[in-house]
Amino acid sequence: MPRGEARWAWLLSDGGEPRNWMLVLAPLLGWHDDGWAGVGWGLFAAVFTAVLPTLILRFGERRQYWGDRHVRRRQDRIVAAPGVMASVITGTGLLHGLEAPAEVTSLVMAMLAVLLALLVITFFWKVSVHSAVASGALVILTSVFGPWMLALTPLVALIGWSRIRLRCHTVGQVTVGALIGAAVSAPVFDLLG
Known part of the structure; x- marks a missing residue:
C-alpha cells in the first residue's frame, strides 16, 4: 500500500x-435532550462506553491477553468482551436508575444491543466493530437531527475502507458490521428514545 494511502487509512x-x-x-x-445538564449526562455515559472500555483494552494489551487495542483476533475478542460489556451494562443501569435524559440512555442501550449482536456473531466469525x-451512530444521528445527517454516509464508508485497506477486515466483515450496527441501533434507539 502506498505510504500516503496507508497514512490516511490509519487516520x-x-x-x-x-x-x-x-x-x-x-x-x-445529551445537549439535544437536556441542554448543558444533558452534556454532563452524556459525558457520564461516555465514561462507561468509551473511557473505561479503552482502559480495559489497554490493560489487556499490556498483560498480553490480546495483541493491540483493536483486538484483531476473533478469539481474543471473546476474551475482551466481558470487561467491555460489564462497563456498558453498568453505565446503562446507572443512567436508567438515575433518570438520565432519554436520548442518552437510549443511545447506550442501542450500543449495548449492537455489542450483544456482535458478540454472538464473534463466536463464529469476525465482524467489524x-x-x-x-x-x-449514523442512523441515530439521522433519527435525532433529520435526514441531512445522511451527508455523513461517506465517512462511514471511508472508515470501512480503512479497515479493509489495513487488512483488519474483509469487505464482508465490514459490510455485515455496518448492516448490524444500523439494523440493531435504529429500532432500539427509536423504541426507547
Whole structure:
C-alpha cells in the first residue's frame, strides 16, 4: 500500500474508533435532550462506553491477553468482551436508575444491543466493530437531527475502507458490521428514545 494511502487509512481507522463516536455522540445527544445538564449526562455515559472500555483494552494489551487495542483476533475478542460489556451494562443501569435524559440512555442501550449482536456473531466469525458503531451512530444521528445527517454516509464508508485497506477486515466483515450496527441501533434507539 502506498505510504500516503496507508497514512490516511490509519487516520480514518483511529479517528473512527468506536470510543471516539461515543465521546462525541453521548454529549451531543445529551445537549439535544437536556441542554448543558444533558452534556454532563452524556459525558457520564461516555465514561462507561468509551473511557473505561479503552482502559480495559489497554490493560489487556499490556498483560498480553490480546495483541493491540483493536483486538484483531476473533478469539481474543471473546476474551475482551466481558470487561467491555460489564462497563456498558453498568453505565446503562446507572443512567436508567438515575433518570438520565432519554436520548442518552437510549443511545447506550442501542450500543449495548449492537455489542450483544456482535458478540454472538464473534463466536463464529469476525465482524467489524468500527463499521457497526459508525453506521449505528449514523442512523441515530439521522433519527435525532433529520435526514441531512445522511451527508455523513461517506465517512462511514471511508472508515470501512480503512479497515479493509489495513487488512483488519474483509469487505464482508465490514459490510455485515455496518448492516448490524444500523439494523440493531435504529429500532432500539427509536423504541426507547
